[in-house]
Amino acid sequence: MFANERMDRIIDIVVNSFLPMLKAGIAFTVPLTLTSFFLGLILALLTALARISGIKPLDAVARFYVWVIRGTPLLVQLFIIFYGLPSVGITIGPLPSAIIGFTISVGAYNSEIIRAAILSIPKGQWEAGYSIGMSYRQALKRIILPQATRVSVPPLANSFIGLVKDTSLAATITVTEMFRVAQQITATTYEPLVLYCLAGFIYLIFSTVLSNAQGQMEKRLDRYVAG
Amino acid sequence: MIEIKNLHKQFGQTEVLKGIDLKIEEGNTVCIIGPSGSGKTTLLRCLNLLETPTKGTIKLGKFSLDFQDKKPVSKDKVIKFRQQTGMVFQGYNLFPHMTALENIMEGLVYVRKQDKELSRTKALQLLKKVGLSERANHYPSQLSGGQQQRVGIARAMAMEPEVLLFDEPTSALDPELVGEVLKVMKELAKEGMTMVVVTHEMNFAREAADKVVFIDKGVIVEEGTPQQIFEHTGHERTLQFLNKLCS
Numbered sequence: 001m002f003a004n005e006r007m008d009r010i011i012d013i014v015v016n017s018f019l020p021m022l023k024a025g026i027a028f029t030v031p032l033t034l035t036s037f038f039l040g041l042i043l044a045l046l047t048a049l050a051r052i053s054g055i056k057p058l059d060a061v062a063r064f065y066v067w068v069i070r071g072t073p074l075l076v077q078l079f080i081i082f083y084g085l086p087s088v089g090i091t092i093g094p095l096p097s098a099i100i101g102f103t104i105s106v107g108a109y110n111s112e113i114i115r116a117a118i119l120s121i122p123k124g125q126w127e128a129g130y131s132i133g134m135s136y137r138q139a140l141k142r143i144i145l146p147q148a149t150r151v152s153v154p155p156l157a158n159s160f161i162g163l164v165k166d167t168s169l170a171a172t173i174t175v176t177e178m179f180r181v182a183q184q185i186t187a188t189t190y191e192p193l194v195l196y197c198l199a200g201f202i203y204l205i206f207s208t209v210l211s212n213a214q215g216q217m218e219k220r221l222d223r224y225v226a227g
Numbered sequence: 228m229i230e231i232k233n234l235h236k237q238f239g240q241t242e243v244l245k246g247i248d249l250k251i252e253e254g255n256t257v258c259i260i261g262p263s264g265s266g267k268t269t270l271l272r273c274l275n276l277l278e279t280p281t282k283g284t285i286k287l288g289k290f291s292l293d294f295q296d297k298k299p300v301s302k303d304k305v306i307k308f309r310q311q312t313g314m315v316f317q318g319y320n321l322f323p324h325m326t327a328l329e330n331i332m333e334g335l336v337y338v339r340k341q342d343k344e345l346s347r348t349k350a351l352q353l354l355k356k357v358g359l360s361e362r363a364n365h366y367p368s369q370l371s372g373g374q375q376q377r378v379g380i381a382r383a384m385a386m387e388p389e390v391l392l393f394d395e396p397t398s399a400l401d402p403e404l405v406g407e408v409l410k411v412m413k414e415l416a417k418e419g420m421t422m423v424v425v426t427h428e429m430n431f432a433r434e435a436a437d438k439v440v441f442i443d444k445g446v447i448v449e450e451g452t453p454q455q456i457f458e459h460t461g462h463e464r465t466l467q468f469l470n471k472l473c474s
């Protein structure tokens with residue numbers, strides 16, 4: 001009798017929470033992920049190009065950036081941006097803070113992926129580009145980056161799925177993304193196990209959908225590699 | 228049309244080319260032979276500035292470049308100079324993400340900025356010339372080594388260079404595929420293309436070369452017609468090298 005009542009209550013909570021949480025996911029988690037990843041990718045590409053440019057000061061700046069970001073927790077970075085910067089007069093809203101934090105983080109990690117991908121393309125490809133009269137930029141754009149893209153899709157997709165999950169950290173700087181909604185509902189219902197499992201389940205759906213999209217993309221990029 | 232004077236190339240402390248002087252007439256095919264490590268590839272790569280010579284001058288077509296230590300030639304000049312040359316690589320180095328046709332069109336469309344349709348027509352003509360019309364839409368991974376190398380030749384030809392440089396174009400090929408590539412090269416030679424060919428194919432050198440250059444330890448030991456080099460050489464080192472090849 002008692003067990004039954006509890007069961008009904010839980011089902012009630014799940015039914016009533018699922019939609020708000022999914023909504024928060026679609027309204028905040030997804031855009032936050034996409035925006036940060038896209039901006040981060042641009043930052044990563046620029047950083048990777050600086051690293052391979054052979055121009056010492058550029059290389060040094062890029063190295064320093066990657067070193068600092070990879071060596072400090074993302075949570076600490078978010079706290080510095082959102083809670084720390086106001087004390088020097090820079091106040092940034094929760095969502096922009098999260099986007100900035102994630103972009104900087106994605107930029108650092110992915111620059112290493114892109115750099116490794118570029119370096120994995122044989123030197124002969126550059127030379128073949130040069131031999132038909134290309135400049136560095138032309139060879140990079142037409143010959144090297146298209147091939148490096150293919151190489152870097154699997155690790156980048158991993159990093160993307162990682163970011164989907166990391167966005168839950170935005171809850172700590174008051175962004176009402178999915179996890180924060182789960183926390184809020186927990187505070188009123190006292191069912192942490194149910195709600196956090198539900199949040200985990202929704203993250204799982206998101207990452208599964210994204211993994212499948214990655215598979216499709218790899219297949220398309222692989223068309224010229226198979227014999 | 229090509230004049231190399233006192234060309235030196237150093238990698239770190241080791242001097243690989245120790246003062247090369249060489250003249251190449253327009254329309255001639257020059258074969259460069261010599262033992263492994265003698266500097267043949269380096270010489271060829273200096274000709275299109277994939278390697279920057281440490282010292283010396285290279286005159287090619289419209290340009291004459293003078294190299295001195297610590298006085299770099301501007302990037303723009305390097306590109307202009309290099310655009311007078313075409314190169315065929317030992318490992319083909321085709322662009323794997325492009326079809327045979329796209330490989331050949333690439334330079335026309337994105338370097339020369341030519342009209343795409345015109346470029347396509349020209350690329351198709353070149354493919355026909357190297358006997359690969361049916362393979363236009365194949366990716367390099369779908370072609371045999373010999374076919375890839377013929378695309379490589381067509382890609383270089385598309386840019387209408389003053390001179391074509393070949394670095395052991397057949398040495399990565401299975402023996403039965405060597406012939407089809409050499410045949411294309413012989414045709415080019417006959418049509419009056421200026422070519423510099425580093426090769427171990429002595430029969431090709433004998434048949435197609437106007438001049439054979441024997442290089443050893445970074446210097447030209449001797450140069451002459453194929454007959455002079457292969458039959459009447461008076462040089463001990465040349466003889467040793469040729470004998471080793473035959474045995």
Ligand SMILES: Nc1ncnc2c1ncn2[C@@H]1O[C@H](COP(=O)(O)OP(=O)(O)OP(=O)(O)O)[C@@H](O)[C@H]1O
Pocket residue numbers: 238243261262263264265266267268269270
């Ligand atoms: N980038 C480089 N850095 C240092 N040393 C080099 C470099 N490229 C070539 N060398 C050296 O220069 C010498 C000549 O090399 P090169 O490739 O020109 O010889 P090669 O005559 O083409 O030989 P092979 O017949 O084996 O192709 C070799 O001793 C080689 O180790």
Ligand SMILES: [Mg+2]
Pocket residue numbers: 267268269394
């Ligand atoms: Mg060589």
